[in-house]
Amino acid sequence: MTSAGLEVLLQTLISGLLLGGLYALIGIGMTLIMGVMKIINLAHGELMMVGMYIAYVLFSSFHIDPYLSILIAAPVLFFLGIFIQKYLINPVLKVEAIIPENQVILTVGIGMVLANIATIIFSSDYKTTPVEYATKAWYLSDIWKTSPIELSLSMAWSVSFCVALLITACLWFFLAKTDMGKSIRATAQDKEAAQLMGVNVERMRVFTFGLGSALVGSAGCLFIPIYYLYPDLGGQFTLIAFVITILGGLGSTVGAIVGGLILGVFESLTSTYVGMGWAPVGRFVIFVAALIFVPGGIMSLFKKKRLGK
């Protein structure tokens, strides 16, 4: 391979990883909700869209940096999530119906309402937040003068990736070390047993939905410096989140991170080597391949190995 070809490949891989880090954050929110509540939240991408619009409004009216708006968007999304879970999803879980997937269809309805309200308020125009660092880039040669190859990375992408890592680390700390986090994990593993151990399962469910929404809302704030915004963008991110959860294994947080990174790299490769328009197809090729070859998700491969020993 020529050095130019190698450069393109490396560049593609690294931007894929940066994208994947953000995807992972979206995926974690979905996988948490799926693991604890056993429901699929098809309004996930729309919640992210709400987060993005909050960041957009804060930027355009108060000139608040999108990264700082996480501090506002995340709590707002948290309470929106709690509201949705408490007053819309919970009542449906109690209703007897022929089709058990009613709650999935319900979240579709919620997503439709959110997207449409955004269209009414902000019109369906494409919006961006023109922060000055959005177009800046840094080069590998800035740090490593004698580097044989040259890479350039977008400043905004790199910062977003680092913030995503930070949020993921905080979440890991919360889930692994705090009482609340342990209760959430217990609820995900075995609802009845957790209940017997004195965990308020009902409260954990509501809280998890809020937490998942807050995560995807902050992912939205991280996306906005590098992405344009329109009301219908939610749908594709819902699908991305879903592909990640399938890829990583249902309800597995580590799986969501791995899945997000794989998806990001693969998408980046498809758009470089096949064509921009085909990136969504690449996403679904991964999805179909995961369903056929690793139906339990990437994490199940590791588990099997451990059992084999």
Next chain:
Amino acid sequence: MKKALPLIVAGLLAILPLLGLSSYWMHILILVIMWSVIGMAWNLLGGYCGQVSFGHAAFFGVGAYTAGILYNKLGISGWWGLPISIFVVTIFALVIGYICLRLKGPFFALGTLAMGVILRVMAENLTTITEGDLGIMIRERTWIEKTWYFYVILVIALLSFFLVKKVIESKLGYYFVAIREDQDAAESLGINTTLYKTIALSLSAVITGLAGAFYTNYMGYIDPKIVFALHDISIVTIMVVMVGGVATYWGPFVGAIIMVFLAEIIRTIPKLGAAHHTFFGILLIVIIIFLPNGVVGDWPKLKRFLRIGRAG
């Protein structure tokens, strides 16, 4: 009486064009019947077999594009799309079924949703076959009047109705319901669940594809964003059945009437046109919470509620 009801309704519908309805009303009627066909198809798979599909736009679009490509590339009448789409859609259904039917419950729903999106993206990008975003235009309309289109879709609807009824009342229908109620139990009783789910999916897909092929000929223009639309086809399909009544013969018809008229009413109110998804979404939420089995399925409940309302 009850046995003859479908024929009576069909007869009444068949007389309607003779009343000299305006072109607009004929259009509404055609839409209602087309959506009933799609609803019946979805109901067979979702309502009876319990496999909730979020991607019926995939089959609708494949049917529509079969007709469109036959006209555009081979230069034959788009109406050939009706018989030929049966084969094409069956092939697509088998492939999609092979991939998605290994998923259960909500995961199947999301798998089919993804399939719908894949096909849309493919239709957008395979420009040599599908013309991409430009779409396909049927330049010569078969009929100027809408009456004949109405009769065509009415015949399709009648055939679909009896096909679904026949299937549901046969042994096959019982297998479907058994799979819906408890797939593992059905499997353990010796029902080849994969086979019967594939049959349900294929039948449902073929009927939806016919509606798609009809749509191309009737509307005269298709593009990937219209026929593979997630919200405007796949979700509306689910809504037609949910609003009308899941797993009922008449549910899709009632649901189609409600949905088409609701869409038209919202469209006529100025400034609210853009908000039709909000209304659809709210209607969906309300229906799922209060009438989970739809207007037909929860009719006794609805009647009781209305009576209480009147007394109070």
